Amino acid sequence: MKHLAFALLTTALSTAALADTVKLHDPWTRATAPSAPAAGAFMTLTADADMRLVGAESAASKVVELHTMKIDNGVMIMRQVLEIPLPKGKAVELKPGGLHIMLIGLNAPLKSGEKVEMTLRVKDSQGKEQRIPVTAEIRSPGKAMPMQHQH
Ligand SMILES: [Cu+2]
Numbered sequence: 001m002k003h004l005a006f007a008l009l010t011t012a013l014s015t016a017a018l019a020d021t022v023k024l025h026d027p028w029t030r031a032t033a034p035s036a037p038a039a040g041a042f043m044t045l046t047a048d049a050d051m052r053l054v055g056a057e058s059a060a061s062k063v064v065e066l067h068t069m070k071i072d073n074g075v076m077i078m079r080q081v082l083e084i085p086l087p088k089g090k091a092v093e094l095k096p097g098g099l100h101i102m103l104i105g106l107n108a109p110l111k112s113g114e115k116v117e118m119t120l121r122v123k124d125s126q127g128k129e130q131r132i133p134v135t136a137e138i139r140s141p142g143k144a145m146p147m148q149h150q151h
Contacts, residue, residue: 020049022086022122027136029103031112039110040067041101041118041136042094047086051122054083054129058118062105069097078102086122112140 027043038061045053056064069078084099086092094100101118110116120132 020047020051020124021130022047022051022053022120022132024120024132024134025091027118027134028139029110029116029136031138031140032106032110034109036109037106038102038104039106040096041103041116042096043134043136044091044093045086046091047088047122050088050125051086052083053086053120054123055121056101056118056134057121058103058116060107060110060116060118061103062107063103064118065102065104066099067102068099071097083123110138112138114138 023046025044025046027041029039029041032039041056053066055066058064065080066082066084067078068081069076071077080102081099084092084094092099103116116136116138118134118136120134122130122132124130
C-alpha cells in the first residue's frame with residue numbers, strides 16, 4: 001500500500017511539473033546546389049503525450065510543407081500531408097525516402113557546415129498549439145550516410 005501511494009504521488013508530481021512536449025533528435029538537412037529550388041529536412045521526434053506535427057516555418061525558404069515520400073513502380077512520389085501523428089512515446093523518424101519537412105523556394109542555397117533555423121508547430125490532443133524552435137545542421141550530401149564510407 002505504501003508503495004502504491006508513493007507511485008501515485010510521483011506520477012502526480014511529474015505530470016504537474018512538466019508540460020507535454022516533443023523531444024527532437026538530430027535535426028539535419030542537406031547542402032544544395034545553387035539551382036536547387038527545395039530541400040528536405042529530417043529529424044526524429046518523440047512526443048511525451050499524443051500530439052501531431054501540423055506545420056513548420058523557416059526564414060530559409062518561401063514555403064515549408066510536411067511531405068511523405070514513397071516509391072511507386074520505381075518512381076519517387078512526394079506528397080504533401082497536413083499533419084504527422086506523434087503518438088505518445090514513439091520515436092517518429094523524418095528521413096530521406098519517408099516523411100520529411102520540405103523547404104520550398106529556398107532564399108539561398110544551403111551551405112554545408114551552416115545551420116537552418118526552423119520552428120515546428122505541434123498540437124496536443126486538445127488542439128493547443130506549441131511552437132518548437134529547431135536548429136538543423138546542414139550536411140554535405142556525401143556525409144549524409146557516414147557508415148557508407150568507412151574503410
Ligand atoms: Cu518533399
